[in-house]
Amino acid sequence: MSDDSQTHCCNDADNTNPTGDLNDLTDLRERIAQAVRDVKKTTPLAQSFTNFVTINLVANAQLAAGGTAAMSFLPDDIIDTASISGADYINVGTLLPFYKDALPQIARAFRKSDHKWVLDPVAAGIGKTRTEILRSFRAAPPTIVRGNASEIIALATMWGLISADEASRPAGVESVDEVDAAIEPAKKLAAFLSASTPNNQAAVAVSGKVDLVTDGEHVYRLPGGSPLMEKITGAGCSLGGVTATYLAVAEPLVAALAASLLYNRAAEVAEAKAEGPGSFQVHLLDALWNVTPEQVAGSEILS
Numbered sequence: 001m002s003d004d005s006q007t008h009c010c011n012d013a014d015n016t017n018p019t020g021d022l023n024d025l026t027d028l029r030e031r032i033a034q035a036v037r038d039v040k041k042t043t044p045l046a047q048s049f050t051n052f053v054t055i056n057l058v059a060n061a062q063l064a065a066g067g068t069a070a071m072s073f074l075p076d077d078i079i080d081t082a083s084i085s086g087a088d089y090i091n092v093g094t095l096l097p098f099y100k101d102a103l104p105q106i107a108r109a110f111r112k113s114d115h116k117w118v119l120d121p122v123a124a125g126i127g128k129t130r131t132e133i134l135r136s137f138r139a140a141p142p143t144i145v146r147g148n149a150s151e152i153i154a155l156a157t158m159w160g161l162i163s164a165d166e167a168s169r170p171a172g173v174e175s176v177d178e179v180d181a182a183i184e185p186a187k188k189l190a191a192f193l194s195a196s197t198p199n200n201q202a203a204v205a206v207s208g209k210v211d212l213v214t215d216g217e218h219v220y221r222l223p224g225g226s227p228l229m230e231k232i233t234g235a236g237c238s239l240g241g242v243t244a245t246y247l248a249v250a251e252p253l254v255a256a257l258a259a260s261l262l263y264n265r266a267a268e269v270a271e272a273k274a275e276g277p278g279s280f281q282v283h284l285l286d287a288l289w290n291v292t293p294e295q296v297a298g299s300e301i302l303s
């Protein structure tokens, strides 16, 4: 594996900022570093209702980032625990029939208590049950949506934020769209989420070769990471879980940026040490633990 683990990680002096909006980025970088530090210091709980395939990696990644994990599929469990959970994570990767009632009930309870949560709309656009559940979240929306490009486009389409002509076909759990194809859907989705939150703060994170994060107004591109992320299952799911961990201590835009940047830096470190997907996953967890707040915040951010 290549040994360019720190290629995209640089100190402030080395940062590329093509628009020259250094003041904003300097402030943003400080808030990102603070979020990473705060998680390590306060070990916040982010509770998850997530799929059976990758649930273990989600919990381990949250712990490696410095947070605490709790997984559940029971609405009463989740709604009770929300009072001590800094933020929640809902991932619709593997659905069971009873989720059709459970998930909208949980989302409504979160909305009632203004509880922050991250949605990973895995495989959005596929199946009547999944579509019904994802449609229901429009009336009780999350604080952050994190998904690959196809999922973001599909969700924005089913919420009527973009026309069906702009959408592509459903993609399973993998993306068939480039991240840039999701810029407008992501911005519209983030603007919709912001308008639905009490403090007008929300974000959308689109993952891929170059990640994209938006609050509906600003768009940030985050290069780096590793193609080996596509060779393990749960890279996206665990990124969603860690995004919820940061959301427990930070505003949505900062949380989404911090998680995506941590993942890119950690993936580069892991790729340099791995011999294939198996050892890559182990090294990824180690790197999520070892990458520093300064490395995360000093990353290349293209605005």
Ligand SMILES: Nc1ncnc2c1ncn2[C@@H]1O[C@H](COP(=O)(O)OP(=O)(O)O)[C@@H](O)[C@H]1O
Residues within 6 Å of the ligand: 147, 148, 149, 173, 174, 175, 207, 208, 209, 210, 211, 224, 225, 226, 227, 228, 229, 230, 234, 235, 236, 237, 239, 260, 263, 264, 267
């Ligand atoms: N080709 C790639 N090069 C670098 N990083 C990648 C690549 N593909 C995915 N990633 C990273 O893997 C993580 C999960 O993204 P992605 O594979 O798009 O999610 P999902 O698994 O939900 O489809 C993100 O951190 C993203 O940056």
Ligand SMILES: Cc1ncsc1CCOP(=O)(O)O
Residues within 6 Å of the ligand: 051, 053, 054, 093, 094, 122, 173, 232, 233, 234, 235, 236, 237, 238
């Ligand atoms: C393979 C699979 N099937 C249903 S959920 C799931 C995991 C998807 O994980 P990720 O979106 O992180 O690749």
Ligand SMILES: [Mg+2]
Residues within 6 Å of the ligand: 122, 147, 148, 173, 236, 237
């Ligand atoms: Mg995914």
